[in-house]
Amino acid sequence: MALAATQDPLWYKDAIIYQVHVRAFYDSNGDGIGDFGGLAQKLDYLKDLGIDTLWLMPFFPSPLRDDGYDIADYRSVHPNYGTLDDFKSFLDAAHKRGIRVIIEMALNHTSDQHPWFQESRSSRDNPRRDWYVWSDTDTRYGGTRIIFLDTELSNWAWDPVSKEYYWHRFFSHQPDLNYDNPAVREEMWDVMRFWLAMGVDAFRLDAVPYLLEREGTNCENLPETHQIIRDFRARLDREFPGRMFLAEANQWPADLRPYFGNGDEFHAAFHFPLMPRMFMGLKLEDRKPITEILQQTPEIPAVCQWFLFLRNHDELTLEMVTDMERDYMYDEYARDRSMRINLGIRRRLAPLLDNDRRRMELMNGMLMSLPGTPIIYYGDEIGMGDNVNLGDRNGVRTPMQWNGGWNGGFSAADPERLYSPLMLNPVYGYPAVNVASQQRFEHSLLSWMKRIINVRRSTPVFGRGSIEFLYPANHRVLAYVRQWQKETILVVNNVSSSAQAVELDLRRYKGNILVEMFGRNIFPRIGDLPYLLTMGPYQFYWFRLRKI
């Protein structure tokens, strides 16, 4: 039974999400690969951290040529991670702890190993031929960009078996499904129904802008795609009320807005362009990149939500920035070219921020206080590092570091058997950065993360409230007021490396006193004059406004 059915249907607005790959979290059977048994064992850790929603990377049977996004069977579990029963047990255990589970659904494409594709390519007359997009020429849809520039030269690949080209927006081993075919749409809904009936709370629908192709367009964000989403959504609401669709669509906010429809398409979507601008603002020591992108972010229906993140399993994508901004980000965050992949940077949070605790706190503070639902990428709560030598984006997918013992507490297997080498360097290696050591200290990053999550959860304002920027003349200070019903919170962030004085125009809140939300200390009452605050480097304040 899903939690969503019995609780607030807008639960995703208040959620704190933790993104994890089953493979990377904990190995319960000693084979060197994390599994559902291991994830279930670590649920208490996650509960203690304060998160209430887990987002799992793909765990379906797959040749694993794209970290599981190349799915070969939508209704099963990859044997590396356990069985379907193991998944069910894990799901029940999570729900018992009040933790919801979001799973991936790669709608757009399958693995070329999927039986559907094998049938489709077997002959031009096969009943499943039309489940994929075939062509006798590779010139159709010429206006379509190539997403994986580092590896792909075309969106068409030649199939030597059936002697035609097939369409793929991602890797050539991931043929796109043909959503013009009603049978495909029915089948994919049936797949989703399979997991929803089991109790899964939400889907992250992968690569939704690319479902359909039309000549003369860029084959993204087509109107017909929205019709398909609306149809899936209507079925979801009808058959599984309280469940949620999350859109993975790396688009500008204005282009993404239609995916919310009138509240009848996606419940939530990632705010991709905000994330690089948070890093940019920090390096520039200037709030402008952050406020500008949020100014350009359109209003969304009241039942919808932006999902915010600092880092995830992919590269820090720089698709949604200008060329000048991209060059700047590369120079500042990925001067070593090996850190770059596609149009992005394959690094984790801590190394991106030079392992600077103050900057990690500030970035997490903004993540938790800007409008939206925050997502924490596994390991970032303890400041794990990355290994750019592992190829593709595997450097940010290394095993979770639980303690300083054997394999970092991740697995009892011989180290050679681990799905990925552990981090071993003196700064980020598991002897230095691990959960056990940080649990022992009140001032560790992990303990601090628990505190900020706890404060964030103490009010619905951050998840549901409006935002109003204050624009103090000091551009190094990002200040905004969050408001929900009768509660008002003032957030002030110093995005610079030096101490700052800032004057805030708070006259409309005259008479209120400020209560700092972490220490609950009282600050002076707001009067007619500009409210003067002094802030240390990378410091931030969350104040609850109280009229007493």
Add this chain to the structure above:
Amino acid sequence: MAEESILTDDFLRELMNVGEVDILVGVPTYNSAATVGQVVQAIRAGLLQYFPRQRAVIINADGGSRDGTQELVRAASISDMQNAAHPRALRTLHSISARYEGDPGSSKALYTMLAAADLLRPAACAVISADSNIEPDWIPRLLQPVYHDNLDLITPLYRRHKFDGLLVRNLIYPVIRAIYSKSVREPYGSEVAFSGRLGSYLFGCDLWSEDLGFAGVELFLTVAAINDGFRLAQAFLGSKSTLEHAPADLVRAMRDTVGPLFWTLEHKPATQPTSSNGDSVLTLGGNPEVTLEPRRINRKRLYQMFVDGVVELEPILKSILSAGTLAELQQRAAAGENEFCYSDELWVKTVYEFAASYHKAVISRDHIIQALAPLYRGKIHTFVLENRDSGGEELERHMDALCLTFERFKPYLGELWNGRK
């Protein structure tokens, strides 16, 4: 001046909001609304294009404009407060304005900018005249050698008509070259760039409390850089507007340039050894050629003003010039225009005697400067006649000859200066 705070509370608050910067561009103004808008827009465009990653600020020091100058400067700001995206700007660009107390003048304006720079700690500063015909690409030509190459002072080089900038060609450049042994072609630039180091040094000098007047401190900046071991270069910027630097009021122009020159000679004795041709200064962007298109100049009027000056100012000239020099001038004034020639040697002696008299303050210093104006007109009459058909090379030869004469007579200045003549 240094005893009082030149920074008002409002301006200090603005500086606080700007914070530390990499580049500071100052624009001194006084009722400059007709031109300053274009100037700050060009500066802004230059900063955005060539220094997109650097923290920069435009600071206007205003002498009390009543024509909306300050508002025009402030409008060049780029910030998120305007609620409009600036995709070409990575970061906030503050364009702020401060009104300084007292009479308008470049010294107070520069002092205000240096005070701001002292707080904001830029690596590179530039000062751009509010009536400059600046183009955006002048910004990197001025600032990059300072910001990237650690030079301390960049003076401008302009493409000018051969009869533009005559005060610089005939007086200021040759004197600076003779006395300080550096060939700085535009020692009194209305567009200059300097390092934070040099700015701090200048800000710490005692000159701000001295009787410098309210103009001409830019010349002191150049001389201080030469004299005190800073690294300088000159950069070709482009064509200089002909309207600019052709002031209708010659006396005022001389007050603003020759006055500070004589003041500087007094306060910055040369420390560099004399060299015969003036040490060359690193030139960036090539040496500009002069333009030669025909231009009408009323020589007759120049000559008549010279003659009138020599006659009418005789009592004053007597207290400034040696008897021999005055007699020679009177003789030439009486000779008629066709015979008139103000030789380099006579001009050099005239200038040096004026400088020494200014040093000794034999009469009011302002009167000394005013008295030089008609004589300068006489020199220009000769210059124009001599170079009527000159091309660039010949003009350069004539200027070199004049400079060498100034250098040859340098001991004469020393004798005058020390009272032996």
